[in-house]
Amino acid sequence: MNMKKPTILLSAGFAVVLVAAVAMRAGAGDHAGHEHGGKAESKHSHGDHAAEKSAADKTVTVTGEVLDLSCYLGHGAKGKEHQECAGECLNNLHVPAGLLTADGSVFLLVPDHKNEKAFKNVGALAAEQVNVTGKKVVQGGIQGILVKSVARAEKKEPAKKK
Numbered sequence: 001m002n003m004k005k006p007t008i009l010l011s012a013g014f015a016v017v018l019v020a021a022v023a024m025r026a027g028a029g030d031h032a033g034h035e036h037g038g039k040a041e042s043k044h045s046h047g048d049h050a051a052e053k054s055a056a057d058k059t060v061t062v063t064g065e066v067l068d069l070s071c072y073l074g075h076g077a078k079g080k081e082h083q084e085c086a087g088e089c090l091n092n093l094h095v096p097a098g099l100l101t102a103d104g105s106v107f108l109l110v111p112d113h114k115n116e117k118a119f120k121n122v123g124a125l126a127a128e129q130v131n132v133t134g135k136k137v138v139q140g141g142i143q144g145i146l147v148k149s150v151a152r153a154e155k156k157e158p159a160k161k162k
Contacts, residue, residue: 061133062107062145063153066090066125067098069108083127090123097122099132099145107132108144119147129153 068089071077077085078100089095097109111119112134134148 060136064099064101068095069098070095086126112146121150
């Protein structure tokens with residue numbers, strides 16, 4: 001029996017529940033006024049959520065590996081050996097994206113409503129080392145980055161021995 005598909009489906013299901021919980025916690029149900037699918041809804045102000053904003057909200061550049069969080073949380077998948085699957089999950093299944101830093105921290109990567117085009121590059125860089133610049137946010141115990149830009153990290157040359 002092929003166990004990969006049930007694991008992927010279970011992992012994808014877990015990721016959907018995680019994202020839904022985050023969205024509900026952040027008040028996403030009240031997010032009329034954004035353009036989704038080309039349709040603008042009634043306007044509202046994000047100022048309504050100002051009390052929930054963390055003091056940690058600041059622009060940062062963080063380096064790490066682009067993850068598909070479904071496979072990473074479900075069975076620890078990461079690295080070049082997982083690149084094809086991660087790309088498929090991020091680009092075609094639209095699972096949540098993450099960034100794994102050298103110290104083992106993971107950031108949830110999400111589009112910034114003011115610059116959603118920048119986020120589209122995340123999936124193309126699955127399993128790559130990248131520099132992500134954006135607003136670091138912490139809500140409900142989850143740390144994330146509202147992506148303003150993402151680019152492949154420059155490879156560092158190893159120090160030459162003398």
